[in-house]
Amino acid sequence: MGIRLEHVNYIYSPDNAFRKQALRDVNLEIQDGEFIGLIGHTGSGKSTLIQHLNGLLRATSGQIYYNEQNIYDDKYRMIDLRSQVGLVFQYPEHQLFEMTVLKDVCYGPKNLGLDDDAAVERAKEALAMVGMTEKDYSKSPFELSGGQKRRVAIAGVLAMHPQVIVLDEPTAGLDPKGRNDILNQISALHRQTGITIILVSHSMEDVAKYVDRIIVMNRGEVFMDDTPKEIFRQSEALERVGLAAPQVTYVMRQLHKIFPELPEDVTTVEEAKEALLHCLEADK
Numbered sequence: 001m002g003i004r005l006e007h008v009n010y011i012y013s014p015d016n017a018f019r020k021q022a023l024r025d026v027n028l029e030i031q032d033g034e035f036i037g038l039i040g041h042t043g044s045g046k047s048t049l050i051q052h053l054n055g056l057l058r059a060t061s062g063q064i065y066y067n068e069q070n071i072y073d074d075k076y077r078m079i080d081l082r083s084q085v086g087l088v089f090q091y092p093e094h095q096l097f098e099m100t101v102l103k104d105v106c107y108g109p110k111n112l113g114l115d116d117d118a119a120v121e122r123a124k125e126a127l128a129m130v131g132m133t134e135k136d137y138s139k140s141p142f143e144l145s146g147g148q149k150r151r152v153a154i155a156g157v158l159a160m161h162p163q164v165i166v167l168d169e170p171t172a173g174l175d176p177k178g179r180n181d182i183l184n185q186i187s188a189l190h191r192q193t194g195i196t197i198i199l200v201s202h203s204m205e206d207v208a209k210y211v212d213r214i215i216v217m218n219r220g221e222v223f224m225d226d227t228p229k230e231i232f233r234q235s236e237a238l239e240r241v242g243l244a245a246p247q248v249t250y251v252m253r254q255l256h257k258i259f260p261e262l263p264e265d266v267t268t269v270e271e272a273k274e275a276l277l278h279c280l281e282a283d284k
């Protein structure tokens with residue numbers, strides 16, 4: 001099962017001069033356990049779309065089904081959806097406010113009605129999933145690095161045991177090491193738990209290495225929806241909407257013209273390295 005969007009439109013300020021149609025006839029099916037990259041240039045509708053997935057925004061028209069239930073049915077309990085589809089906003093560390101890391105992560109489960117012991121258990125489990133250790137529990141969130149704060153914020157959502165986690169630009173503002181750490185951690189989380197992960201990003205490089213499927217948004221529409229390889233094959237179409245395939249894809253395409261034995265469609269640096277080494281070995 002999973003999430004299905006049918007003909008979803010969303011208009012901000014429909015009745016005044018600031019009217020803005022941010023989503024146009026969006027049709028999507030997201031299966032349980034997928035790892036998806038949601039890409040688009042600024043203003044393409046990514047944030048608007050993800051806020052529909054846990055009911056924070058209500059479609060102006062169209063329907064959304066979560067596990068085959070229409071979330072706009074009068075009897076549907078939006079609170080259940082919110083606990084199953086966790087949103088991690090951009091710069092989530094700004095929302096850390098408790099005195100200690102452990103207390104902060106307990107906040108969500110307690111809000112769900114869990115008693116103190118159960119909340120602590122969930123918080124510890126979630127902190128371990130994002131690579132935080134016992135010695136971090138009693139620290140103030142304010143003494144952590146930017147990347148660590150972000151992990152704590154992600155743990156806060158994980159502690160609610162969501163089936164789906166949506167991360168809006170989880171690497172924004174981090175240095176290259178911080179970016180790699182957090183993306184590797186998210187990828188490990190996907191492997192360990194099998195939950196659905198939707199990673200919102202501006203960066204093809206960031207998502208190419210990790211996700212199985214990329215959804216490209218443009219002007220509120222789903223412009224492409226395919227595997228990274230298929231998406232990057234259409235680099236001219238991407239460039240028309242202000243995006244580009246990863247640099248390594250272009251480099252390997254040029255190299256393929258000179259050395260046809262090298263693959264033409266490469267999406268990650270790791271794949272390129274492997275292909276080049278293989279080629280060198282064969283040449284020996």
Ligand SMILES: Nc1ncnc2c1ncn2[C@@H]1O[C@H](COP(=O)(O)OP(=O)(O)OP(=O)(O)O)[C@@H](O)[C@H]1O
Binds near residue numbers: 013022045049
């Ligand atoms: N509260 C709002 N009121 C009016 N228009 C809005 C509002 N929020 C967003 N928009 C407009 O809706 C469109 C889609 O915005 P959205 O934030 O979903 O894009 P985005 O792809 O997430 O952008 P970014 O990558 O910059 O976060 C943009 O044109 C934006 O200006």
